[in-house]
Amino acid sequence: MKKLDSSFKLIKEKLHKAGFKLTPQRELTVEVLLEKEKDHLSAEEIYLLVKAKNTGIGLATVYRTLEILTELQIINKLTFQDGIARYDLNMGSDKHQHHHLLCLKCGSIEEVKQDMLFEIEKEIERDYHFLVKDHRLTFHGICRNCAEQDKEDESDVNVNG
């Protein structure tokens, strides 16, 4: 757990430097976020996971902590089409958001780490005189797993029909 430990320390430092207290509730919230690094958790989910660590925490506290972490750019707040906010560790600390692949079948969210939009941002700035600060790019489609599942189902139908 070396990597998590160092990230954990770094985040705690950031919080402290910004003048926030290091309460156990905040530490546990960060802990959960680090442990579920790959997921895109909602506030409710984070709340339940922190509570599951046999600790009490209020939902409002989770929201407040997430707000602070977003402010400090430790996490990103994302809203996909369902309108529910999800949170995403900003490990790379790039100023630009990475992209997401949202599966329409299973709802999974995969990340695309590279930033493919550099050229397009230049185009936007030139053609629309719009000063780009950040972007959100989500592809909607069918993930690898679901596509394979679909293929299997199809051949099942062919065999049985």
Add this chain to the structure above:
Amino acid sequence: MKKLDSSFKLIKEKLHKAGFKLTPQRELTVEVLLEKEKDHLSAEEIYLLVKAKNTGIGLATVYRTLEILTELQIINKLTFQDGIARYDLNMGSDKHQHHHLLCLKCGSIEEVKQDMLFEIEKEIERDYHFLVKDHRLTFHGICRNCAEQDKEDESDVNVNG
């Protein structure tokens, strides 16, 4: 109002063909959407605009109508970072969503009609084995107006200070 008229007829036809009744509430909702083509209205805003045409309509009806229109791909339902659904006429009838420029200062939403992501989608499909059906791309930044405003304010400060 030739263009609006023909769009209006087309939409009504689509509704009818899909087996939906052409109620005055639905017609008025479509009318509002056509009149405010450039805006990105929320359900609440559409509701008020329809009511303003000295007609009664229920909020639930607006939601239901918007759901149907989204289903039939006559409009697109968009959720930006505030989590409120906004609606957007799908005039071009391209299967792919156009892009948006969201100003962080004034909140305006501008459209980018071209689809700049063709190559990137190919990359995603190749590298991630993800079958892309659609995308959502929003640039966050400062629009032309606000940038100019900022410049003016700055020179004011210089003159007065």
Add this chain to the structure above:
DNA sequence: AAATAATCGACACTAAGTCTCAACTACTAT
């Protein structure tokens, strides 16, 4: 160890959106 400013949890509240159901109406076929 005491002072204190930040933080906490419980719960009331807001707001977007959905559900329910009795009343109504656009369409279809006569």
Add this chain to the structure above:
DNA sequence: ATAGTAGTTGAGACTTAGTGTCGATTATTT
């Protein structure tokens, strides 16, 4: 043109994500 009917409507109850309030608590500083 009219009646029958399935789809639709509006009012308001409900759900759910998220915010605000406030008295009690606690991490930090001295």
